[in-house]
Amino acid sequence: MSGSMHLAFDLSFSHTEGRWARPGSWAGTSFPDVRVFQELAMTAERAGIDLLFFGDGSGIPDTWRGSIDSAVEWGIQWPRQDMSPFIASMAAVTKNIGFGLTYSSTFMHPFYVARLLNSLDHVTSGRLAFNVVASSRSADANNYGFDQLMEHAKRYERMEEFVEVCQALWDSVEPDAIITDRETGRFADPAKVHPINHDGEFFKVKGPLSSVPSPQGRPVLIQAGNSPRGIAASAKFADLVFGAGSSVASQQRHREQLDAALVEEGRNPADVGILWSTQAVVGRSDDEARARLAETLEFWDEEAVGAYLSHNSGYDFSDLPDTIVLGELGELIRAQQASPGGLVGSLIEEFGPDHGISRDEFFERGWRHATHFDHVLCGTAESVADSLEENFEATGSRGGFMFSSPLSMPGGYADIAELLTPELRRRGLLAPQQENSTLRESLRS
Ligand SMILES: Cc1cc2nc3c(=O)[nH]c(=O)nc-3n(C[C@H](O)[C@H](O)[C@H](O)COP(=O)(O)O)c2cc1C
Structure with a gap:
């Protein structure tokens, strides 16, 4: 990870929690029109955003009053598509921006996920990241055969084994295994394709992966667990961490805990950045930004x-x-x-x-x-850039920010792309924009 600030757009909540109805949202379209995602991907890429991130949860919220009714009525965390085909279509209209896809290690099988992500890394020419989540919601568990969530510590044990299996599968076909010799007709060298013979507590997988190595070999691995156990899991395998953005003091504590855990794992803390989930409302004047925020606050x-x-x-x-x-x-x-x-x-x-x-x-x-309005940055590009610059320095200058929960989609992110990123670039905070690099490479620049 370089000392440059990296930026992501979180597209998990681009339509839920009432955002579909805000001015500037889904105008002339309705969720999940793929053209809105394609246009936003192009806009974000032009602005030099490193990553579009798609969180996931597969259950409709039903904990409140033991019913899905309120969630359905108000569109709370629902509906959510499986975003893998959307990523494929966004990749076709862009060249540099990365895509972060979420799957749960508590419910999915690593062979299926490793194979799917390998294919997506091919389709995106090496621009894929995998956000692996332990899942903390019972509504998700109920769709995968569980009456209640697996124990917290067990979920992280399963996550670590899940990632171990995925990594072994991604490494099971050596990069130079494919020969494609037209004269002899030999396709690949069997000495370079290895079963993994994994037999663990949660998974039994023979391998090897039934695909050819992808441009990045392994997608960039992201983890967001904030508990001590979640941080220990990140230290084992994460290339990049997502952190909650509630206060600078809690972010500094998170950074310190992650650094200590990385050192314990024999890893260099400088290599693993944290992207802080951040809500920014950027306007052409402070008044304009504040008015937009106030209008949304009335909605709940x-x-x-x-x-x-x-x-x-x-x-x-x-x-x-x-x-x-x-x-x-x-x-x-x-x-x-x-x-x-x-x-x-x-x-x-x-x-x-x-x-x-x-x-x-x-x-x-x-x-x-x-609403994420307990820690929103609201104002002109200059004032929001001042806050980000200060926050970046205070949290170790490794990583950057994931803008989340836009007031409108694509309007909220278009404002950031048009107003804020040029200001950050003018200050020399962002890495130079690169052509045709993998996501792993652009995060290192
Ligand atoms: C920025 C950010 C994004 C997250 N995205 C997801 C997500 O898409 N799906 C999900 O199930 N959990 C998501 N989480 C939750 C975490 O993966 C994790 O399950 C949660 O923080 C609880 O873990 P912990 O008990 O270790 O803190 C996210 C958390 C953060 C901070």
């Missing part, structure tokens, strides 16, 4: 907020008492095997586990958390 409904928060925390907040002791709520969430982080984790960090918070305040804070 308590049922929608409840569906979002309960899904992400794995706990039904619909019957919370009038006063809630944060530490006790954290324990109840842990007991559901959901993530100890999230909204409740950050409230505990802010106020301490013994703090009692009223139900109303909990939902008010939750609403800002759900």
